[in-house]
Amino acid sequence: MAKEEIDEDPNDEEDEDLEGEGDEDDGSSKGSGGKKKLIIIVGAVFLLSVGGIAAAYFTGLIQPLIDWITGEQEAKVEKVDDGKNAVFFPLEELIVNLNTGGRKSTFLKIRVSLELASAGDVSRIETVMPRIMDNFQVYLRELRIEDLKGSAGMYRLREELLTRVNAAAAPAKVRDVLFKEMLVQ
Numbered sequence: 001m002a003k004e005e006i007d008e009d010p011n012d013e014e015d016e017d018l019e020g021e022g023d024e025d026d027g028s029s030k031g032s033g034g035k036k037k038l039i040i041i042v043g044a045v046f047l048l049s050v051g052g053i054a055a056a057y058f059t060g061l062i063q064p065l066i067d068w069i070t071g072e073q074e075a076k077v078e079k080v081d082d083g084k085n086a087v088f089f090p091l092e093e094l095i096v097n098l099n100t101g102g103r104k105s106t107f108l109k110i111r112v113s114l115e116l117a118s119a120g121d122v123s124r125i126e127t128v129m130p131r132i133m134d135n136f137q138v139y140l141r142e143l144r145i146e147d148l149k150g151s152a153g154m155y156r157l158r159e160e161l162l163t164r165v166n167a168a169a170a171p172a173k174v175r176d177v178l179f180k181e182m183l184v185q
Helices: 002-058 063-070 072-078 121-127 129-141 150-169
Strands: 087-090 094-097 107-116 174-184
Touching: 087 121, 094 129, 107 121, 121 129, 121 150, 129 150, 150 174
Parallel strands: none
Antiparallel strands: 087 107, 094 107, 107 174
16 A cells, blocks of 8 residues: 555646646647737737838839929929920821710710920821821710710810820820810711
8 A cells, every 4th residue: 555655646746737838838839819819909900001102102102202302293294394395296187976875876086286395206106107196086086975965075185195106106205195186976
């Protein structure tokens, strides 16, 4: 029996040590669980912050702040051109039938000039003139009479033509599309 008691005592001490160690593990696992939660929260806040900043940058909301910090805004103001170097390139007259949805045919007669950034762009415009005219024809044929009404309609037409001519004539820069004549009949 004495032998059994001696054998039991070392086992009991080991069991108590194991139980004590188990309690310490429980305490540290709670601490590590808290650390894990903290890491997850900090990581989520970091990712949301980076995502928000990236979204603001790509939508252009942060660009004025960047310009203000770097001083580029002042440089842009100084670079404003007074139009003395403007070169105007007249396009031939366009006559297209408008999209009337099966009603009586309606025609649009339009003459425009392009304001170019430099005289060197004239050769590029002449080279891609068939592409420019094609882009204009395709766009104008899909217009409805309602699309051309009012100053807002004219502004949208000007912006669309400018976008299309700049896409076709790149790297030449077209500053503006100027209407010489526009007739809806």
